[in-house]
Amino acid sequence: MCGIIGVYGNEGSVKETILLGLISIQHRGQDACGIATFSQRMHLEKGLGLVGQFLTPGRLKNLHGNVGIGHVRYPTIGKGAPEDAQPFCLLAPRGIAIAHNGNVINYKELRKKLSKKVKFKSKCDIEVILYTLAEELKKADRLNPQTIFRSVERIFNLVCGSYSVVSVIEGAGLLAFRDPYGIKPLVFGMKDNSYMFASESVALEVLGYKMVRDVAPGEAILITKGGKFLSKTIVKGNLHPCIFEWVYFARPDSVIDNISVYEARLRLGKSLAKEIKKTKTKADVVIPIPDTARASALSVAQQLSVKYREGLIKNRYIGRTFIMPEDDERKRKVRSKLNPIRSEINNRKVLLIDDSIVRGNTSREIINLVRNAGAKEVYFASSSPPLKYPCVYGIDMQTRSEFIARGKKIEDVEKEIGADRLVYQTLEGLINSIGRDRNFCTACFNGVYPTKVSKETFRIIEKERRSRH
Ligand code: SF4
Incomplete structure (x- = not known):
C-alpha cells in the first residue's frame, strides 16, 4: 500500500498542492516520500521519512512547475532503501517522472528482459513500468496522445499485478492509469481548470477539488500540457478492488469506487x-x-x-x-x-x-x-x-x-x-x-x-x- 498524487495546475506552482495532498494520505505509507515537478526540466526531491519531516521548505523551493506527482511509500518489493523511494525520473531521451501504488508480480521476469536495454537503479517495481513506458515512447515517431495511450496498452499487456500510476511526461502532460482489475484505488477531481489524481478522495476534498469519479480499471487519462482532458479505455477492465481498503487502509472520510469507507x-x-x-x-x-x-x-x-x-x-x-x-x-x-x-x-x-x-x-x-x-x-x-x-x-x-x-x-x-x-x-x-x-x-x-x-x-x-x- 502506498499513496500517490498527480496534479496539473491551470496556473502557478503545484508543489504545495501535492505536499498537502500527500499529508492527507500519509496513513498509506510512512517510510519514504517524494515529489517530482516539471518546468523546462524535471525537478525531484525524495527520501526517507514522513512528508512533514522530509519535504522541508528548503527542499520544496527546488520544485518548480505547474505539473507534478507525489508519493508516500510503504515498502513491499525492495528493502525500503532510499534509492527505492518514489517518484522515479528519467531525464533522457525524454523526461518522465512516475510513481505508483501496487505491486508488479512479474517484476523479476520483466526486469530480466528490460535489463538488456536499460540499467536499473533500484529494486523498486515501478522501474519496470517506467522503462516499458520509455521504450514504447522511444519507438514512436511522434509524441502525441495516441502514442502515449499505445504505450499504456503495452504496459497493460506486459505488466501483471496491481498498479495505479501517475506520471509526468515531458512535452505531453500528466498521465494517470489504473490496472485492468482496478485493484488499487485512484480517483480524480477538478478545481477551475486544474486536475488532481489521488489514491483517496480525501486528498481532493481537503484541497477543494470537486471529485469527478474513480479512474476506471484499464483506463488511461492524459491531461495535455495545454490542459486538455483526454481519456481512453485501453482495455475493458474487470473491477476487483482490494476489499481491505474499506476494512483498514483507507481513511474513513474517503469514498472509494463510490462506496463510503x-x-x-x-x-x-x-x-x-x-x-x-x-x-x-x-x-x-x-x-x-x-x-x-x-x-x-x-x-x-x-x-x-x-x-x-x-x-x-x-x-x-x-x-x-x-x-x-x-x-x-x-x-x-x-x-x-x-x-x-x-x-x-x-x-x-x-x-x-x-x-x-x-x-x-x-x-x-x-x-x-x-x-x-x-x-x-x-x-x-x-x-x-x-x-x-x-x-x-x-x-x-x-x-x-x-x-x-x-x-x-x-x-x-x-x-x-x-x-x-x-x-x-x-x-x-x-x-x-x-x-x-x-x-x-x-x-x-x-x-x-x-x-x-x-x-x-x-x-x-x-x-x-x-x-x-
Ligand atoms: S484483498 Fe487482500 S489479497 Fe487482495 S489486494 Fe487486498 S490485501 Fe491484497
Whole structure:
C-alpha cells in the first residue's frame, strides 16, 4: 500500500498542492516520500521519512512547475532503501517522472528482459513500468496522445499485478492509469481548470477539488500540457478492488469506487454483531481498537445494546503498527502507542473490536494490556474474516506462515491471542457489508486471486518477504 498524487495546475506552482495532498494520505505509507515537478526540466526531491519531516521548505523551493506527482511509500518489493523511494525520473531521451501504488508480480521476469536495454537503479517495481513506458515512447515517431495511450496498452499487456500510476511526461502532460482489475484505488477531481489524481478522495476534498469519479480499471487519462482532458479505455477492465481498503487502509472520510469507507465500516459492525450474538457473548462494554475499528465498534455496540467506550487511547505521534516494516518494531510500538483508561475497563467484561488479525501478536499485546487494566473477561471480535493467504498485490503480509489463522480452528487462535472468546466476521458478511453487487479482491481471505499468479510468484514474493526479517 502506498499513496500517490498527480496534479496539473491551470496556473502557478503545484508543489504545495501535492505536499498537502500527500499529508492527507500519509496513513498509506510512512517510510519514504517524494515529489517530482516539471518546468523546462524535471525537478525531484525524495527520501526517507514522513512528508512533514522530509519535504522541508528548503527542499520544496527546488520544485518548480505547474505539473507534478507525489508519493508516500510503504515498502513491499525492495528493502525500503532510499534509492527505492518514489517518484522515479528519467531525464533522457525524454523526461518522465512516475510513481505508483501496487505491486508488479512479474517484476523479476520483466526486469530480466528490460535489463538488456536499460540499467536499473533500484529494486523498486515501478522501474519496470517506467522503462516499458520509455521504450514504447522511444519507438514512436511522434509524441502525441495516441502514442502515449499505445504505450499504456503495452504496459497493460506486459505488466501483471496491481498498479495505479501517475506520471509526468515531458512535452505531453500528466498521465494517470489504473490496472485492468482496478485493484488499487485512484480517483480524480477538478478545481477551475486544474486536475488532481489521488489514491483517496480525501486528498481532493481537503484541497477543494470537486471529485469527478474513480479512474476506471484499464483506463488511461492524459491531461495535455495545454490542459486538455483526454481519456481512453485501453482495455475493458474487470473491477476487483482490494476489499481491505474499506476494512483498514483507507481513511474513513474517503469514498472509494463510490462506496463510503465510513458507511462500509458501520455495516461491517452490524454484520459482526450478528456473529457475536450467535456466541451468546455478554459484554459490559464495547471498546474499539483505535482508530480503524471505531465505526464498526460503534455499530456493534448499538446492535448489542451495550455501552460504547473509548477505553484505549492512542498516541497520535506513533505510526500505524500494521504498516511498520519490521515485526519486532511492531511489538514494541503497540505498548507505547496504546494506553488503557482503567476506569472504563476495571471489573468489566470487555468486548474489543479490531479490523483484522494478521499475525496475532498485536492482538495478544492489546488483550494483555486490557487484562492488566483490570478487565474481568476480554472478548475479541474482528470485523474481517480470518486472514489465510498471502497478498501478492502490495500488502505486507505475504508469507503464509505469518497468518495466525492459517490451518487453525478459531478456538486455537482464541487461545493463542489469550482471549476469553474470539469472534470473526464471515466472508459473506464482509462482502455484503462493503457491496454485495460488486466483485472485490478477497484473495487474502479465500485464496481467489483476480489475476494469474504462478507458484513461482508466490515463491519469489515469500522469499523476498522473509529476507527482510
Ligand atoms: S489479497 Fe487482500 S490485501 Fe491484497 S489486494 Fe487482495 S484483498 Fe487486498
